[in-house]
Amino acid sequence: MSDERLSVRTQVLLWTAQRASAAVLAICVVVHLATIIYAVRNGLSAAEILGRTRGNAAWAAFYTLFVAAIAVHAPIGLRTILAETFSWRGRALDITVLAVALTLAMWGFRAVYAVLI
DSSP: OOOTTSOHHHHHHHHHHHHHHHHHHHHHHHHHHHHHHHHHHTTOOHHHHHHHHTTOHHHHHHHHHHHHHHHHHHHHHHHHHHHHHHOOOSHHHHHHHHHHHHHHHHHHHHHHHHHHO
């Protein structure tokens, strides 16, 4: 990372979390897009799709994992972009990206709950 004040251990943990979440996202995006293509090609309406997903534990688990990966991956990338572009460092940056992570998680989990539960 670009913040010299971060310990090597923290830098390695952030790097690992970003790469692991990217791997999860790659799989989730492929499954999500394949599902959309299947639904469109078979002429499923929104009501039919909700009928198939509502109460389905497998889809709830899948989209919960998808949201968690997004909430980890995006803020770490945003942190790097803000640090490199604006030379923003320190606690304020960390608090800002933590707020972004929590907001993404909250909105995502709310959507999963609304659609699947």
